Amino acid sequence: MQDSQRKISPSLSPALHSAAQEAPSDRLPKESTPVIELRRVTKRFLTPGGQTYTALRDLSLTVAPGEFCALIGPTGCGKSTTLSLIAGLDTPSAGSVLVMGEEVHGTDPRIGYVFQTDAVFPWKNVLSNVAAGPLFRGVPKREALERARAWIARVGLAGFEDRYPHQLSGGMRKRVALAQTFINEPQILLMDEPFSALDVQTRTLMENELLQLWSALSASVVFVTHDLEEAIALADRVCVLTAGPATVKGIYTIDLPRPRNVAEIRFDPRFVQLYHDIWEDLRDEVMISYERAKQSS
Amino acid sequence: MNGLSNLLEQGQSDGAANPTQETDSAILAALTRRRRRRRWLINALRLLLLVLLIGGWELGTRLGLIDPFFWGRPSGIWQQLVTWVVHGTAQGPLWVQIAVTLEEALLGFLIGVVLGISFGVLLGRNTFLAELLGPYIKAANSIPRVTLAPLFAIGLGLGSQSKIALAVVLVFFIVFFNAFQGVREVDRNLLANARILGANRWQLFREVILPSALTWIIASLHTSFSFALVGAVVGEFVGSIEGIGLMIQNAGATFNANGVFAAMLILAAVALLSEIVITALERRLLRWRPTALSEVTL
Numbered sequence: 281m282q283d284s285q286r287k288i289s290p291s292l293s294p295a296l297h298s299a300a301q302e303a304p305s306d307r308l309p310k311e312s313t314p315v316i317e318l319r320r321v322t323k324r325f326l327t328p329g330g331q332t333y334t335a336l337r338d339l340s341l342t343v344a345p346g347e348f349c350a351l352i353g354p355t356g357c358g359k360s361t362t363l364s365l366i367a368g369l370d371t372p373s374a375g376s377v378l379v380m381g382e383e384v385h386g387t388d389p390r391i392g393y394v395f396q397t398d399a400v401f402p403w404k405n406v407l408s409n410v411a412a413g414p415l416f417r418g419v420p421k422r423e424a425l426e427r428a429r430a431w432i433a434r435v436g437l438a439g440f441e442d443r444y445p446h447q448l449s450g451g452m453r454k455r456v457a458l459a460q461t462f463i464n465e466p467q468i469l470l471m472d473e474p475f476s477a478l479d480v481q482t483r484t485l486m487e488n489e490l491l492q493l494w495s496a497l498s499a500s501v502v503f504v505t506h507d508l509e510e511a512i513a514l515a516d517r518v519c520v521l522t523a524g525p526a527t528v529k530g531i532y533t534i535d536l537p538r539p540r541n542v543a544e545i546r547f548d549p550r551f552v553q554l555y556h557d558i559w560e561d562l563r564d565e566v567m568i569s570y571e572r573a574k575q576s577s
Numbered sequence: 578m579n580g581l582s583n584l585l586e587q588g589q590s591d592g593a594a595n596p597t598q599e600t601d602s603a604i605l606a607a608l609t610r611r612r613r614r615r616r617w618l619i620n621a622l623r624l625l626l627l628v629l630l631i632g633g634w635e636l637g638t639r640l641g642l643i644d645p646f647f648w649g650r651p652s653g654i655w656q657q658l659v660t661w662v663v664h665g666t667a668q669g670p671l672w673v674q675i676a677v678t679l680e681e682a683l684l685g686f687l688i689g690v691v692l693g694i695s696f697g698v699l700l701g702r703n704t705f706l707a708e709l710l711g712p713y714i715k716a717a718n719s720i721p722r723v724t725l726a727p728l729f730a731i732g733l734g735l736g737s738q739s740k741i742a743l744a745v746v747l748v749f750f751i752v753f754f755n756a757f758q759g760v761r762e763v764d765r766n767l768l769a770n771a772r773i774l775g776a777n778r779w780q781l782f783r784e785v786i787l788p789s790a791l792t793w794i795i796a797s798l799h800t801s802f803s804f805a806l807v808g809a810v811v812g813e814f815v816g817s818i819e820g821i822g823l824m825i826q827n828a829g830a831t832f833n834a835n836g837v838f839a840a841m842l843i844l845a846a847v848a849l850l851s852e853i854v855i856t857a858l859e860r861r862l863l864r865w866r867p868t869a870l871s872e873v874t875l
C-alpha cells in the first residue's frame with residue numbers, strides 16, 4: 281500500500297496543540313487545505329422538555345486529504361452528531377463546518393456515510409439497494425447494475441442479489457450498506473461504528489478490507505468507534521472526545537507502519553504503548569459518562 | 578480479490594453440501610405432506626361448519642324454533658336468489674343492479690383513494706399545512722359521515738353521483754389518515770441515507786416515502802372498499818331508482834326477510850371478490866416484507 285501517500289493532518293487548531301501530541305513532528309507534511317474542517321462547532325438540541333441540550337461544544341477538528349481519522353468517545357458524547365454535521369444532514373448552532381474548504385450546505389455528492397443503524401431500504405433487494413446510489417445520480421441502469429454486481433461480489437454477497445434485507449443476517453446487511461456507500465466512490469467517507477454488529481472474525485476481515493478499499497479510493501475517512509483497539513489498528517490519527525458535550529480531549533498520531541494487518545498489529549509493542557496512552561485519556565471520560573448514566577437512572 | 582469473499586463462499590458451499598441430498602428432499606417431502614394434510618383438514622372443517630350453520634338454521638325454522646317470517650330460511654333465500662337470477666328483480670335484471678352498485682362503489686373507492694393518498698402525503702410532508710388543517714380534519718372525521726347521505730341526495734339527485742360522493746367521503750378519511758401516518762413514520766435514517774446517496778426530492782418521494790407509506794396505505798384499502806360498498810348501498814337506501822341498496826329496501830318494506838338476506842349475500846360476494854383482488858395487489862406490492870406479516874390474512 282502507498283504508505284507515503286498518507287498524510288497526517290498538519291493544521292490542528294492552536295487549542296488542540298496543548299492536547300497530548302505524540303507525533304514525531306518530522307512526519308508532518310507541509311500545509312495543505314484540509315478536506316474537513318470543524319471550527320469551534322457547537323450543537324444544541326431542543327429536548328422534548330423544552331430545554332436545550334448541548335451535544336457538542338467548541339469542537340475543532342481537521343482531516344487532511346487521504347487521512348484516516350478515528351473518533352472515539354464514551355456513548356452519547358456526540359460522535360454521530362459530529363458526522364451528521366459534516367454530512368450536511370444537520371446544521372451547527374455555532375461555529376462552522378467546512379468540506380473541501382467550503383461551508384457545508386446540505387448533502388454533498390462527494391461524501392459517503394455508513395450509518396450507525398440499519399439504513400438499507402427494506403423494499404429493495406440487495407442488487408437494487410447497492411445500485412441505488414448510481415441510479416439516483418443518473419447512471420444508466422445497465423451500468424449501475426453491472427457496477428452493483430461487482431460491488432456485491434466484492435463484499436462477499438455474490439448469490440444474494442435477489443434477497444430482501446429481512447432475509448439477510450445483520451452482518452450481511454452491514455455489508456450491503458458498505459457496498460451501497462463505496463459504489464459511489466466517495467472522496468470523504470464517514471463511518472459510524474460500521475462493524476460493531478459483526479462477529480470478531482468477520483470484523484477483522486472487514487477491517488482489512490476497508491483499509492484496502494480506502495487506499496484504492498484514496499478517500500479521507502472519519503471513523504467513529506467505541507473500540508480503542510479498532511481505532512488504533514485502522515487510523516492515522518485517533519481523536520478522543522470528552523463525555524458530552526463533546527469537545528476534543530486529545531489527538532494521537534498513530535505512527536504504525538502501513539500496510540497494516542489488523543489481526544496482527546495488536547501484538548506490536550508500539551500498538552500496546554499507544555493503547556496504554558490513549559486509554560489513560562479515554563478512561564476518565566468513560567468514567568464520567570458512566571457516573572452520569574448511573575445518577576440519572 | 579480478497580480473503581473475505583473466499584471465506585464466505587466456503588462457508589456457503591459447506592452449508593449446502595453437508596446434509597446429504599436424500600435427507601434434504603425427505604424433509605421437504607414430509608413438510609409438504611404435513612402442510613397439505615393441514616390445509617385439507619382446515620378446508621374440511623370449514624365446510625362442516627358451514628353445513629352445520631345453514632343446516633341448523635333450516636332445521637330450526639322447520640321445527641318452529643326460529644320464525645322464518647323474521648329470520649328468513651336458507652331454502653327461501655336460495656329460492657329468492659334463483660328468482661332474481663331467472664326472472665330479474667322488481668327494478669330490472671339482477672346483473673344490472675349489481676353492476677350499478679359495484680360501479681358506484683368502485684368509482685367512489687378510486688376517487689377516495691386517490692384523494693386520500695394525495696392529501697395524506699401532502700400534509701404528511703408539510704408540517705405547516707398539517708398543523709394548520711389538523712383540527713378541522715379531526716372535526717370532520719368525528720362527524721358520522723353516513724349522515725351526509727340525505728344532503729348528497731338533495732344536492733346531487735337520485736342518480737349515481739350522490740352514492741359515489743358518499744363512498745368517496747367514507748373512503749377518503751380512512752385512506753387519508755393511513756397515508757398521513759405512513760408518511761410521518763418514514764424512517765428518518767432511510768431518508769438521510771437516500772439523500773446522501775444522491776436522491777433528489779422526487780426520487781426521495783418515489784423510492785423512499787411512497788414505498789414506506791405503502792404498507793399503511795394498503796392496509797387501509799381492505800377496510801376502505803367495504804366502506805365504499807356501504808356508501809353506495811346507504812346512498813341507495815336514501816333515494817335511488819336502481820341498485821342492490823334499493824333491492825334491500827324494497828325487501829324490507831315488503832317484510833321479505835329472505836330478500837334482505839339474499840341481497841346481503843350478493844353484497845358479501847362482491848366484497849369478498851374485491852378482497853381477493855386487493856390481497857393479490859398487496860402480495861405484489863409488499864413482496865419485500867417478511868412473509869409472516871401478510872401470510873395469515875382473514
Ligand SMILES: Nc1ncnc2c1ncn2[C@@H]1O[C@H](COP(=O)(O)OP(=O)(O)OP(=O)(O)O)[C@@H](O)[C@H]1O
Pocket residue numbers: 325326327333335354355356357358359360361362396524
Ligand atoms: N435530535 C436530537 N434531539 C435531542 N437530543 C439529541 C438529538 N440527537 C442527539 N441528541 C443527544 O445528543 C447527544 C449525542 O448524541 P449522538 O448520537 O451524537 O451520540 P454518540 O456519541 O453517537 O453515541 P453512541 O456512541 O451511543 O452512538 C446524546 O446525548 C443525545 O441524547
Ligand SMILES: [Mg+2]
Pocket residue numbers: 359360361396472
Ligand atoms: Mg452514535
